[in-house]
Amino acid sequence: MMRWAFAAVVAVTGLWSTGAAAEWQCRAAKDLLDLGNPLEIAKTAVAEERELRVVALGSSSTQGYGASNPQFAYPAQLKMRLEKAMPGVQIHVWNKGVGGQDAAEMVERMKTDVKPEHAHIVVWQVGTNSAIRRDPLTKFAEKLRTGIDIGHSLGANFIMMNLQYVPAVVALPDEEEYAHAMADVAKEKGVALFRRFEIMKSWYNDGMPYAQFVINDGLHLNDFGQKCIAKLLSQSILDAINPRQLTGAAKSAH
Amino acid sequence: MNAVEPVPPYLAPGRDLRLDFFRGLALWFIYLDHVPENIVSWITVRNYGFSDATEIFVFISGYTAVIAYSRMMLKDGWLRASFRIYRRVWQLYVAHILLFVAFTAQIAYVSIARDTPQLIEEMQLMGLGQNPYRAILEAALLKFRPVNLDVLPLYIVLLAAFPFALPGLLRWPWAVLLASFGLYVASNHFDWNLPGYPDDKVWFFNPMAWQVIFYCGAVLAVVAPRLEVFDRRRWSTTAVALVYLASAAFVAMSWHYNALERLIPDWLARQIYPIDKTNLDILRLLHFFALAWLTRLVVRRDARFLSWRIFLPIRRCGEQSLQIFCVGTFLAVTAQIIVAHYEESIVSQIFVSLAGLVVMSLFAFAAHRIKHSAPTKVRA
Numbered sequence: 001m002m003r004w005a006f007a008a009v010v011a012v013t014g015l016w017s018t019g020a021a022a023e024w025q026c027r028a029a030k031d032l033l034d035l036g037n038p039l040e041i042a043k044t045a046v047a048e049e050r051e052l053r054v055v056a057l058g059s060s061s062t063q064g065y066g067a068s069n070p071q072f073a074y075p076a077q078l079k080m081r082l083e084k085a086m087p088g089v090q091i092h093v094w095n096k097g098v099g100g101q102d103a104a105e106m107v108e109r110m111k112t113d114v115k116p117e118h119a120h121i122v123v124w125q126v127g128t129n130s131a132i133r134r135d136p137l138t139k140f141a142e143k144l145r146t147g148i149d150i151g152h153s154l155g156a157n158f159i160m161m162n163l164q165y166v167p168a169v170v171a172l173p174d175e176e177e178y179a180h181a182m183a184d185v186a187k188e189k190g191v192a193l194f195r196r197f198e199i200m201k202s203w204y205n206d207g208m209p210y211a212q213f214v215i216n217d218g219l220h221l222n223d224f225g226q227k228c229i230a231k232l233l234s235q236s237i238l239d240a241i242n243p244r245q246l247t248g249a250a251k252s253a254h
Numbered sequence: 255m256n257a258v259e260p261v262p263p264y265l266a267p268g269r270d271l272r273l274d275f276f277r278g279l280a281l282w283f284i285y286l287d288h289v290p291e292n293i294v295s296w297i298t299v300r301n302y303g304f305s306d307a308t309e310i311f312v313f314i315s316g317y318t319a320v321i322a323y324s325r326m327m328l329k330d331g332w333l334r335a336s337f338r339i340y341r342r343v344w345q346l347y348v349a350h351i352l353l354f355v356a357f358t359a360q361i362a363y364v365s366i367a368r369d370t371p372q373l374i375e376e377m378q379l380m381g382l383g384q385n386p387y388r389a390i391l392e393a394a395l396l397k398f399r400p401v402n403l404d405v406l407p408l409y410i411v412l413l414a415a416f417p418f419a420l421p422g423l424l425r426w427p428w429a430v431l432l433a434s435f436g437l438y439v440a441s442n443h444f445d446w447n448l449p450g451y452p453d454d455k456v457w458f459f460n461p462m463a464w465q466v467i468f469y470c471g472a473v474l475a476v477v478a479p480r481l482e483v484f485d486r487r488r489w490s491t492t493a494v495a496l497v498y499l500a501s502a503a504f505v506a507m508s509w510h511y512n513a514l515e516r517l518i519p520d521w522l523a524r525q526i527y528p529i530d531k532t533n534l535d536i537l538r539l540l541h542f543f544a545l546a547w548l549t550r551l552v553v554r555r556d557a558r559f560l561s562w563r564i565f566l567p568i569r570r571c572g573e574q575s576l577q578i579f580c581v582g583t584f585l586a587v588t589a590q591i592i593v594a595h596y597e598e599s600i601v602s603q604i605f606v607s608l609a610g611l612v613v614m615s616l617f618a619f620a621a622h623r624i625k626h627s628a629p630t631k632v633r634a
Contacts, residue, residue, distance in 0.1 A: 063454070068290040069401055069590070098454040100445075167515075171523035204512065211509035216300065217535075218509075219528035223290055 024208045026228035028199045033232060037192035039240045041157045045120040046241055051090040052082065055114050055156070057106055058125030061164055062097025066220030073097070074221075075123075077230030085234065086243045092117070102129040103143040110150045122151050123194070123233070125161040128169060128219075131178040140178065144185045158191035159237070164225075165200030167210060167218035192240070194233055200225075260479035263317070264324045264424075271560040271569065272553055273321075277314045278572030278618075281582055283307035285610055288402055288586035289593060293600050294607035303502035304529055304541040308405065308459070309467055311575075313542065315409060316471030319416055324424055324476075336417035343414050346576065350406040353580045354393050357400060357587060358382070364591055392451035399450070402583050404458040411448075411461040412468045419469070427476040434469035437462055442533050456532070463533040467542065484547075492551065495544035502541050567615035574621040581617045585610045 046052050056062050056075035064073025071077075079093035096113040098105075103126050114122055124147065130140045144160070151158055162182045169175050179197045186193035203213065210218070213225030221229065263270065283298040284307045300306035319339075327335035382389045382400075392398035396407040422430045440446065441462035448457045474481075484491050505526060508515040518526075529535045559565065571578045589606040596602035 068288075099456070166527075167523055168527035171520050171527055173520070207512060209510045209512055210515065214509070216304070216506070216509065217529045217531055218526065 024203075024212050024224075026224070026231055028202060028232050032195055032199050032202060033236045033239065035159060035192035035194060035236050035240050036186070037157070037159075037190065037240065039121065039157045039159075039192060039237065041155065042120045042237070043241050046086065046089055046243060050088060052086070052092070052121070053117055053119045054078070054082075054091070054093045054121045054123060055117050055119040056093060056095050056097065056123045056125070057110070057113060058097045058123070058161070059101045059106070059129050060097065060099035061128070061221055061226075062095060062123075062125045063099050064095075064097065064226065065099055066215040066217070067223050067226050069223075070095075072223045072226050074226045074230040074233065077227050078123075078234050081230060081234035082237070085238050089243070094119075097125070100129060102133055102135060103127070103140055103147065104130075104135075107143050107147040107150065110147050111154070114151060114156065115154050119154070119156045121159060121237070122156045123159045123161055124148075124151075125196075127163040127178050127182055127197075131163060131169060131172055131175050137174075137177055137181050141181045141185050144182065145189065148185070148189045148191055158189075159194050159233075160186055160191060161194045161196050161233070163197045164219075164221060165197050165204060166214045166221075169197075169219070194236055196229060199229075199232060262480075263475045263478050264320045270321075270555055272555060272557070273314055273318055274569040274572035275560050275565060276310055276549070276572070277318075277575050278568035278570070278578075280307040280310035280314070281571050281575060281578050281614070282568065282611055284311065284405070284579070285582040285586055285614065286607055288583070289589040289603065289606060289610070292589075292593070292603045292607060294604055299545070301506060303499060303506055303545075304535070305538045305545065309534075309538065309542040311405070311579075312408070312412070312464055312467045313471040313546070315412070315575075316468035317475045318471075319413065319468075320420075320423060320472045320475035323416070323420060327420055327424075332417070332421060335420065339413060339417050339420075343410055346406060346410045346413065349576055349580050350396070350403070350410065351394065353406065353583060354400070354403060356584055357403065360584065360587055389451070395451075397449060397451040399458075402586055405583075406579065408457070408459040408461055408464055412465055415465075416472075419472070423469075423472055423476055427473045431469060431473045434466050434473075438466035438534070447532070458532055460533050467534065467539065470543075488551075491547060495547045498540060498544045499548070502537070502544075567611075567618065570618035570622050571614055574618045574625075577621050578614050578618050581614050582610070585613060 042052060054075075056078070060066075062073065062075060064070050064076075067073050073095065075093045075095040075097070079091050082089075082091045082093075094113075094117050096109070098109075106124070106126060126144070126147075127140075130143075148158055148160075160182055162179045163169050163175060175197075179195075183193060183195075185191075200213070204210070213221060213228065215222045283295075283300075286292055286295040286298055287300060287307065289295065295301070298307060299310075323335045323339055326338060389398050396410065399407055419430055441460060446462050447460045448462070450456050504514070505518070508518055526537065529537050531538070553560070560569070589610055592606050593602050
């Protein structure tokens with residue numbers, strides 16, 4: 001009896017782990033990575049001050065809940081990648097993620113958390129908690145506009161990061177409407193949009209299982225998910241800033 | 255007490271080997287789960303459903319707390335028992351602070367010796383960076399807890415409140431259980447949690463939610479023989495537990511196979527997710543209950559395999575749970591550094607997992623030797 005139970009356990013474990021053994025790569029289609037904004041302020045800062053100051057404003061997925069170490073949260077990873085891509089440029093990234101906050105709560109701390117750091121870029125990860133709490137869409141969009149206006153008055157480029165594509169969000173009846181609302185506001189206000197939702201959806205549709213990028217609460221990103229978002233976001237930012245062209249311009253100016 | 259009534263576990267003589275065994279197993283699982291992207295962690299419970307080793311550990315802690323202190327209270331009075339409990343709380347606190355220092359020192363040592371600045375950065379990210387003095391103060395207050403150092407503070411808070419529940423537990427166990435569930439529901443509903451550091455952090459294991467599983471263990475140690483309500487419906491209870499475990503396993507499997515995931519309708523997924531760990535989601539709690547019920551059926555107190563020599567390392571780890579928990583947490587960081595250094599190869603994961611378990615077991619054997627050469631004491 002014991003022996004059979006043991007054999008069954010081994011068999012199930014083996015089957016289970018073969019599912020996990022597949023190697024998945026972190027990637028996204030080129031057009032999904034287009035921020036739709038040239039990030040002029042950041043570009044100038046990199047070219048003239050050799051410095052880039054980024055504030056990562058957001059909720060738990062910015063804070064890094066679910067990652068095995070704060071080092072793997074996307075802001076820390078973003079800093080590492082930008083440093084590698086732009087040697088000689090001082091990169092600062094502040095993690096201002098507070099778990100559980102929705103758009104309205106983040107607008108409240110927009111000034112206090114962004115202003116003292118003199119940010120060139122504000123990455124505003126928002127939408128998931130608003131969607132889970134079923135905030136009315138018009139109110140949500142209004143809060144986004146208010147937040148962006150405050151940020152603009154502080155002289156920063158905005159990158160809005162939309163919802164994560166995870167079981168807890170996908171199960172909502174109207175999660176895509178929140179993503180659309182964000183896209184509309186981004187267009188209207190002329191700010192950059194990092195389409196995390198569409199990017200992660202493409203992972204899933206390519207066959208990548210949730211276990212690869214989500215922890216088992218079905219909501220938060222694991223180490224792979226965080227690192228991969230950081231990689232793709234840094235790619236998007238670098239595509240917009242285009243530091244190689246900048247150094248070329250700086251050289252010819254001398 | 256009526257002579258025919260069976261003896262409740264807290265009065266039963268002798269040591270219940272199941273407690274040592276499953277607590278030891280939980281400690282092994284916690285270690286394996288703390289090594290990131292570890293292939294060996296495929297053997298741990300969390301991959302097959304909602305709950306994980308933390309539930310086992312906290313539940314057994316509640317159960318053993320009653321066994322360790324109730325007899326003391328009945329014999330020597332509440333004050334003496336409370337005094338002993340606080341002595342234990344103090345030990346836990348000292349262990350936690352020592353672990354905090356060793357944990358931080360290890361990261362500092364490796365980053366200096368190996369010249370890997372990202373490890374130092376890692377420490378800064380944990381909150382030590384901007385204001386180390388403040389962080390040390392907050393660590394002493396249990397508000398600042400770097401990654402993986404969350405379980406002991408939970409245990410400390412639970413045990414510190416335990417003297418006030420102990421008299422009630424023995425007299426009105428069901429009332430205590432009801433109060434415990436009340437606090438669990440309220441803390442979930444009103445989003446109560448204890449404050450953390452930095453200011454925006456809260457306790458990863460919310461004590462007001464996680465206490466419920468501690469008191470489930472505690473109440474069980476008092477009322478176990480009176481569970482005939484369930485025993486009379488043994489087969490239906492077992493059937494419910496099996497169906498629940500199978501469904502949970504199906505959901506867990508759907509995280510690995512998108513084809514299965516698509517079979518779960520949205521309305522059902524809305525009920526399931528998110529499966530909150532911080533506030534001990536009800537799905538996790540039920541999953542643990544189902545597991546515990548089946549374990550109770552299959553593994554009797556006198557089950558023969560419990561005393562097999564091959565399981566002795568697990569039992570020894572369970573006996574010395576505090577020391578082994580600390581050793582395991584410390585080793586998990588070492589393992590993380592090694593695995594990261596060797597590019598996350600499967601060989602290094604397997605090696606690090608086995609080596610960690612061997613070191614934990616050696617510590618447990620040593621601690622056992624030391625303890626049994628000195629006068630014996632009752633421990634929770």
